[in-house]
Amino acid sequence: MTYADVYQSWKTDPEAFWLEQARAIDWDEPPTRALYDRGHHVFEWFAEGRLNTCYNCVDRHVEAGRGEQAAIIYDSPVTGTKATITYAELQDRVARLAGALKARGVEKGDRVIIYMPMVPETAVAMLACARLGAIHSVVFGGFASHELAVRIDDATPKAVIAASCGIEPGRTVAYKPLLDGALDQATHKPEFTVIFQRPEEEAGLTEGRDFEWHAFQEGAEPATCVPVEGTHPVYVLYTSGTTGAPKGVVRPTAGHLVALYWSMKNIYNVDPGEVFWAASDVGWVVGHSYIVYGPLVHGNTTVLFEGKPVGTPDASTFWRVIAEHGVRNFFTAPTAFRAVKREDPKGALLEGHDISKLRAIYLAGERADPDTVEWAQEISGKPIYDHWWQTETGWPIVANPAGLEAMPVKVGSPSVAMPGYDVQVLDEGGTPVAPGNLGAIAIRLPLPPGTLPTLWNAPERFHKSYLARFPGYYETGDAGLIDKDGYLYIMARTDDVINVAGHRLSTGAMEEVLAGHPDVAECAVIGVADDFKGQLPMGFVCLTKGVNRPHDEIEAECVARVRQQIGPVAAFKLCKVVDRLPKTRSGKILRRTMANLADGQDFKMPATIDDPAIVDEIRAAVKTLGYPQSGG
Ligand code: COA
Numbered sequence: 243m244t245y246a247d248v249y250q251s252w253k254t255d256p257e258a259f260w261l262e263q264a265r266a267i268d269w270d271e272p273p274t275r276a277l278y279d280r281g282h283h284v285f286e287w288f289a290e291g292r293l294n295t296c297y298n299c300v301d302r303h304v305e306a307g308r309g310e311q312a313a314i315i316y317d318s319p320v321t322g323t324k325a326t327i328t329y330a331e332l333q334d335r336v337a338r339l340a341g342a343l344k345a346r347g348v349e350k351g352d353r354v355i356i357y358m359p360m361v362p363e364t365a366v367a368m369l370a371c372a373r374l375g376a377i378h379s380v381v382f383g384g385f386a387s388h389e390l391a392v393r394i395d396d397a398t399p400k401a402v403i404a405a406s407c408g409i410e411p412g413r414t415v416a417y418k419p420l421l422d423g424a425l426d427q428a429t430h431k432p433e434f435t436v437i438f439q440r441p442e443e444e445a446g447l448t449e450g451r452d453f454e455w456h457a458f459q460e461g462a463e464p465a466t467c468v469p470v471e472g473t474h475p476v477y478v479l480y481t482s483g484t485t486g487a488p489k490g491v492v493r494p495t496a497g498h499l500v501a502l503y504w505s506m507k508n509i510y511n512v513d514p515g516e517v518f519w520a521a522s523d524v525g526w527v528v529g530h531s532y533i534v535y536g537p538l539v540h541g542n543t544t545v546l547f548e549g550k551p552v553g554t555p556d557a558s559t560f561w562r563v564i565a566e567h568g569v570r571n572f573f574t575a576p577t578a579f580r581a582v583k584r585e586d587p588k589g590a591l592l593e594g595h596d597i598s599k600l601r602a603i604y605l606a607g608e609r610a611d612p613d614t615v616e617w618a619q620e621i622s623g624k625p626i627y628d629h630w631w632q633t634e635t636g637w638p639i640v641a642n643p644a645g646l647e648a649m650p651v652k653v654g655s656p657s658v659a660m661p662g663y664d665v666q667v668l669d670e671g672g673t674p675v676a677p678g679n680l681g682a683i684a685i686r687l688p689l690p691p692g693t694l695p696t697l698w699n700a701p702e703r704f705h706k707s708y709l710a711r712f713p714g715y716y717e718t719g720d721a722g723l724i725d726k727d728g729y730l731y732i733m734a735r736t737d738d739v740i741n742v743a744g745h746r747l748s749t750g751a752m753e754e755v756l757a758g759h760p761d762v763a764e765c766a767v768i769g770v771a772d773d774f775k776g777q778l779p780m781g782f783v784c785l786t787k788g789v790n791r792p793h794d795e796i797e798a799e800c801v802a803r804v805r806q807q808i809g810p811v812a813a814f815k816l817c818k819v820v821d822r823l824p825k826t827r828s829g830k831i832l833r834r835t836m837a838n839l840a841d842g843q844d845f846k847m848p849a850t851i852d853d854p855a856i857v858d859e860i861r862a863a864v865k866t867l868g869y870p871q872s873g874g
């Protein structure tokens with residue numbers, strides 16, 4: 243079947259299409275119906291089916307004879323460690339940890355926060371929660387105590403599972419003090435923690451509250467899989483929105499497995515048994531979907547890589563891992579290739595690494611700039627497929643369905659809509675525009691299986707953030723166009739979310755931190771185009787009357803404050819004290835105007851600006867920070 247056939251077959255009868263895909267999953271009670279319309283634009287998939295995520299990702303493969311196949315290959319250049327975990331070993335480890343959690347009272351519906359780096363134990367912890375029907379929430383290691391505390395208060399977990407430390411090139415990041423800080427700050431107090439001690443930096447444990455990973459599991463009875471309803475959340479993953487409060491994206495069990503399974507062959511073109519590598523982090527959605535659940539539900543071997551594209555030890559690492567483990571499909575963010583290109587522009591370090599098993603390279607997480615795509619294609623000799631999706635959807639919205647039919651690549655476009663997604667570009671009034679015209683990218687409801695049905699603890703925010711602006715549609719927050727061949731082009735965000743090195747961040751959250759500085763009267767944070775990280779946050783602060791401390795001191799304090807409160811991942815290093823901010827006559831800060839100035843773009847002076855002279859002041863301030871990079 244061609245892509246067009248499959249897309250049409252979904253469109254003609256979505257119920258039948260998804261029920262058919264659901265047959266790839268093992269059910270305790272198979273669904274007889276796929277979609278349930280609960281009214282008010284709330285939809286559920288496979289609500290009456292019963293199943294277990296861990297069973298589908300682990301146990302069933304052992305029962306089907308894949309027990310000796312590698313489930314996880316752990317490759318960690320930062321610790322000099324490599325290990326292979328078979329499906330049978332994974333089953334054993336997961337059942338044991340689940341048993342220990344169960345013995346301490348963790349059960350279906352309880353939340354468990356996981357704050358861990360790229361070690362196999364993180365996947366074990368996720369699967370152990372899923373085995374019990376407990377809802378995990380993984381928090382990325384680059385977030386600091388405050389962000390962790392916010393998530394603890396929102397998810398109200400019974401337990402936290404953490405590692406003693408993570409390893410960044412050149413430094414260990416002690417997680418336990420960050421966790422302790424978060425537990426102090428949070429109002430909600432989890433009952434206990436389980437700490438995976440790493441030899442690089444062991445953590446001090448608090449008697450009675452903190453349990454060491456191995457001791458915790460000693461003598462525990464292995465737990466069996468608890469069947470849950472199809473709509474039961476397997477996890478909550480927090481992502482950045484417009485304000486400082488992160489959004490808890492809820493992932494329903496059944497749709498998640500059905501959609502991921504479908505994507506593994508049809509999009510990523512791997513067969514069970516083959517090696518799949520997503521060089522991301524388990525703290526992000528790419529890690530959830532394509533380091534852990536997607537490859538495992540499909541019976542693949544997943545590579546869990548603890549390192550960076552460069553510096554661990556050098557820019558040959560990607561090629562080395564692909565060659566050494568026989569990777570069939572590689573997925574990363576464009577920024578990672580920009581890092582490699584910067585160090586090894588001619589691809590000399592590919593020499594000696596046999597990457598012949600690799601079929602294709604997939605890019606997502608941020609705009610794939612044509613220079614990087616063309617470079618990666620030339621160096622690797624493999625097709626490069628850009629694809630576009632979000633934490634909210636959990637799997638690709640627009641992609642090149644290479645396992646079904648490789649569509650012609652148009653550089654600059656992530657290609658075409660996947661079955662399940664009716665993608666439209668809308669004008670201000672919510673009417674679809676003609677091909678080639680810019681507008682807000684929206685998806686006609688219902689969204690397909692696997693996508694978010696709501697936000698954790700925040701159904702109203704879900705409605706307001708995604709459904710209110712264009713009735714009958716899900717608003718993606720991205721703007722772009724669809725060409726006459728149905729190829730989508732992503733141009734910009736329509737909100738205050740920025741994308742820094744493939745990491746989704748909220749400028750609103752950074753503004754909240756800056757506003758908390760005692761000398762800051764008001765502030766604005768924008769995203770500025772950056773050759774390496776795609777975008778970087780840039781902050782402007784106006785001081786409270788009467789403050790006359792040196793500006794560079796205050797700027798440095800602002801930078802430190804964001805790092806301390808949000809975390810190093812915010813990459814907030816550009817900050818400038820200014821006399822005033824450009825505003826409309828009604829007092830609204832003109833952030834987009836500032837971003838245009840910082841990017842050196844031609845722009846039209848907004849008719850509503852209260853004082854056009856401020857534009858030159860901002861332009862001068864941006865220049866002192868070294869932007870725009872092109873000097874324009
Ligand atoms: N734990 C603790 N700190 C972390 C961290 C983690 N898990 N991840 C990143 N950080 C820190 C970094 O050490 C860095 O600290 P520094 O300011 O002291 O240098 C800071 O957060 C910013 O990190 P990052 O923006 O990632 O920059 P980098 O220079 O360390 O690495 C890349 C740049 C491009 C190599 C890296 O961002 C990358 O591989 N990106 C791919 C993104 C990705 O996987 N996205 C998911 C979608 S596919």
Ligand code: AMP
Binds near residue numbers: 607656
């Ligand atoms: P996240 O939820 O962290 O995966 O971030 C999702 C956002 O990243 C999207 O809404 C886009 O703004 C951006 N994004 C992801 N993939 C792409 C892509 N292929 N091209 C352009 N932007 C992308």
